[in-house]
Amino acid sequence: MTRVSLSLLAALVVLGTACGPQDLNGDGIADGVRDPDSVTLVAPSTPLGTVAGQVLDTRFQPLAGVTATLTVGTPTADNAPRTAQTDANGDFRFTGIPAGSDVVVTLSKEGYGTVRAHAYVPADAGNFPLNNGNAFVGPYALTQLNGTVSVLVVTHSGRPAKGAQAVIEATPAAVRLSDTGTYGTNVGVIVQTATADDNGIVTFTNVPSPEELSRLNGRYDISIAPIDENGDGIYESAGAYVSYTGETVMLDPSPRLIQLPDARTPGTFKVIATNVTSLLDGTPPPIENMVKPGEPIYLVFNQAIQPSSVQAVLTDEAAHEALGVATTIGKTGNVLMLQPAVALQNGKEYNVWVRATSADTGAFLDATGYLFGGDPYGPIEASLSKIAINDGMVQDGLLSLSEIVYVHFNVPLGLAKGRGGLQAFINYDINNSGSIGDAVGESGNDRGFQVYPAEYTGYENPSDLFPLKLSKYTTRWMFTYYGTASVPPQVMVKVDFENVDAAWGAYQTIWGQPVNKSMSAGITVGPQ
Numbered sequence: 001m002t003r004v005s006l007s008l009l010a011a012l013v014v015l016g017t018a019c020g021p022q023d024l025n026g027d028g029i030a031d032g033v034r035d036p037d038s039v040t041l042v043a044p045s046t047p048l049g050t051v052a053g054q055v056l057d058t059r060f061q062p063l064a065g066v067t068a069t070l071t072v073g074t075p076t077a078d079n080a081p082r083t084a085q086t087d088a089n090g091d092f093r094f095t096g097i098p099a100g101s102d103v104v105v106t107l108s109k110e111g112y113g114t115v116r117a118h119a120y121v122p123a124d125a126g127n128f129p130l131n132n133g134n135a136f137v138g139p140y141a142l143t144q145l146n147g148t149v150s151v152l153v154v155t156h157s158g159r160p161a162k163g164a165q166a167v168i169e170a171t172p173a174a175v176r177l178s179d180t181g182t183y184g185t186n187v188g189v190i191v192q193t194a195t196a197d198d199n200g201i202v203t204f205t206n207v208p209s210p211e212e213l214s215r216l217n218g219r220y221d222i223s224i225a226p227i228d229e230n231g232d233g234i235y236e237s238a239g240a241y242v243s244y245t246g247e248t249v250m251l252d253p254s255p256r257l258i259q260l261p262d263a264r265t266p267g268t269f270k271v272i273a274t275n276v277t278s279l280l281d282g283t284p285p286p287i288e289n290m291v292k293p294g295e296p297i298y299l300v301f302n303q304a305i306q307p308s309s310v311q312a313v314l315t316d317e318a319a320h321e322a323l324g325v326a327t328t329i330g331k332t333g334n335v336l337m338l339q340p341a342v343a344l345q346n347g348k349e350y351n352v353w354v355r356a357t358s359a360d361t362g363a364f365l366d367a368t369g370y371l372f373g374g375d376p377y378g379p380i381e382a383s384l385s386k387i388a389i390n391d392g393m394v395q396d397g398l399l400s401l402s403e404i405v406y407v408h409f410n411v412p413l414g415l416a417k418g419r420g421g422l423q424a425f426i427n428y429d430i431n432n433s434g435s436i437g438d439a440v441g442e443s444g445n446d447r448g449f450q451v452y453p454a455e456y457t458g459y460e461n462p463s464d465l466f467p468l469k470l471s472k473y474t475t476r477w478m479f480t481y482y483g484t485a486s487v488p489p490q491v492m493v494k495v496d497f498e499n500v501d502a503a504w505g506a507y508q509t510i511w512g513q514p515v516n517k518s519m520s521a522g523i524t525v526g527p528q
Helices: 006-018 210-215 246-251
Strands: 048-057 067-072 082-085 091-098 102-108 115-120 133-142 147-154 165-171 174-176 185-187 190-195 201-207 219-224 240-245 256-259 271-274 297-301 311-315 325-329 335-340 349-357 364-373 384-389 404-418 423-426 474-480 492-496 505-509 519-525
Touching (some): 048 067, 048 102, 067 091, 082 091, 115 133, 147 210, 147 219, 165 201, 190 201, 201 219, 210 246, 240 246, 240 256, 297 349, 311 325, 311 335, 335 349, 404 492
Parallel strands (some): 147 256, 384 519
Antiparallel strands (some): 048 091, 133 174, 147 201, 165 190, 174 185, 219 240, 271 297, 297 335, 311 349, 325 335, 349 364, 384 404, 423 492, 492 519
16 A cells, blocks of 8 residues: 655645535545545445346346347436447346436347336445445346247137237246245236138247247237127127146147127126116106106117117106107117106106017017106205196086096105095085085095095007106095085085004105195196
């Protein structure tokens, strides 16, 4: 070691006191000093390190010409990726990497698999020039992409699946030899796409050969997309997924047969989901059949629908009037949308009939249901719309013995429980006694006329469009008049919900709101 004279040492002390030694080139030695000793060694302000690695092929031969791309942290304009090439020994090296950095190294070479590796440069790198922190990547062995794999794809009916789109995933793209075992750990995947030719043959190229994957315990995973043979937008054959080991393909390299399954759903053609559940079996409650004004009716079938087979009729509550409805089939072929020409009215009941034929089996389906316009969270309070008489027995414009009185509400009502118990009272001397209240059915009497639901059936008039599925909710109720006197129009009729015996029943709207307030209206003569 060269000794430093006392005069030089004093000068260095004075210089260090003034501004301190500087190491602008980061080599760990004070700038301008050629023979360092303990006085001239300084720690760099930004420690640096190295990242190195080795790349081989799967037969453990060094692989030259591999491009190693290094990124420190997140790439930015000031932090562009750096590249290096492996030499004849398969080695690469990056220097001047900031200590404490997480780096990503991508190894790629034309005709070989690509792998991405993570490394960490120790934080104490660069304290002294001979003790830089080093990160080592690998060694990695890249698979060679010189193989070919073929499969024969046929539809569920046995026809060549011409034009079928397929994807192969070959595993691995490389192996990390630093791990345990002969070949270490498989990493990465090679993805290639191909299209079936006129004979249904799909040929994948630029994949690892079966022989190579056999050595590495690798495999081929193949996915085939569904097939629409006639271009009508409906899949006749469903997709398929198969997996073969490299050893299996190596022992028998002939194209393997992949038969696509039938995309059709077996069994009875039916509606499996809808926002109008009355189109299914049973009599579901109104809340399950409530459609907001402006929304369509959705029906999902278990099989594709023949577009030209669809018929749909939407009617008012009585099935007297047909309302316009547009039909649309979704892209999947099994979703039917019915859009009313005019938005459904809040609190009104409607009826719907649908007929469709399966494109898969030729079976047809007829479904009838009921629905209600409205928002499940926007109930309407029940009220009387009108009291109308059926002036049929004696056509004199008066309510006569045995004639029917129809009670109409603004929203459909139903029995929440029990058999009934609703009564009506007429504010008139119906027995000609000279007083009101001494006859059954007169205001003030304890007993009135029993009121029953008169739900429309679709059989009442020749103009009815189709038989209806009963919802057990209706805006039309009725009672039969048994008074001896003829009652003129405008006489008030009270429908008494307040005094319904709980043992007999309880009433509610389609929103499930209880109806427990009495209502009154005058008698009119007109449509029922």
